[in-house]
Amino acid sequence: MDALSSRVAAGTFTSAPPSTGDTMTNVIEVNNLTKRFGKLAAVDDVSFSVRQGEIFGLLGENGAGKTTTIEILEGFQRADHGTALVLGVNPCLAHRGWHDRIGLVLQESDFDPVHTVNETLKLFASFFSNPRDVSETLKMVGLTDKAGERVGRLSGGQKRRVDVALGIIGHPEVLFLDEPTTGFDPVARREFWTVIEGLREVGTSIVLTTHYMEEAERLCDRLAIMAKGQIVAEGTSAALISAMGATTIRFELPADVEVSTLRSIAGADFILRDNLVEVLLGTGVAEVLLRLLQWSETTGVVLTRLEVVRPTLNDVFLGATGCDE
Secondary structure (H helix, E strand, O other): OOHHHHHHHOOOOEOOOOOOOOOOOEEEEEEEEEEEEOOEEEEEEEEEEEEOOOEEEEEEOOOOOHHHHHHHHHOOOOOOEEEEEEOOEOHHHOOHHHHOOEEEEOOOOOOOOOOEHHHHHHHHHOOOOOOOOHHHHHHHOOOHHHOOOEHHHOOHHHHHHHHHHHHHOOOOOEEEEEOOOOOOOHHHHHHHHHHHHHHHHOOOEEEEEOOOHHHHHHHOOEEEEEEOOEEEEEEOHHHHHHHHOOEEEEEEOOOOOOHHHHHHHHOOOEEEEOOEEEEEEOOOHHHHHHHHHHHHHHHOOOOOOOEEEOOOHHHHHHHHHOOOO
């Protein structure tokens, strides 16, 4: 077991203590939440909070418990133990006024295929007291040119945009996005990120689940990683990546250069793997790299395949969930 996995096993892989915060500034409060299906604990003693106006990411493999957690917060599931408050209300006991303040983008939706996109959005807009303009919403999700198209004739990615449009049509204070960009091409995904960032700028609080690490790192102010029903890592992307540890300087071992010479030049220890020198550093990366480059320039020895590899959120995810073992 590596250092990261050890910290996960010990329950210490967080960038800061779990956030409880002030209920006046938190739109979601989850404490000791547990949900079982038979003997399976789909959600096992989970606690976290979501602050007003932030994007909070909930990451995990399929079956990790994130969708069940989201469904409890949306009022579709009832917890067996613990508490969950969204805008100060238990979702299972929520009234119509509460639903008017919530937006949902579910993993799967089913709409009348004969209605046009415009008709579908107008219908859903009628359910809310302060809906967005339908034309504005269509523009936000990139469906203006499909307004008159029947829903049943749309592509999978276009139907997913309809899902998103219906989630934001009501001007929600809290928006739940469950895998919102599944089926989006790379360009559409990046355009959607701009939409989500715009919603945050006007104060919308967003809970996002996604399998795209780039998406989570780009959008989420804070995130939690779930594995086997529990939160195994929580914090900002930057803090979690920093906690992961070493940056690697890697290059091919030059011919006729002694290992001891390289160690002396670098001023750091390294490992030799398949004729590649790997210098592992927690700090001082720039200084070591500069010493190596100055030595290379002075001696004329080329450092072939030289690269600096920093940990990514994907590395954090794999380590925290044990998928890299």
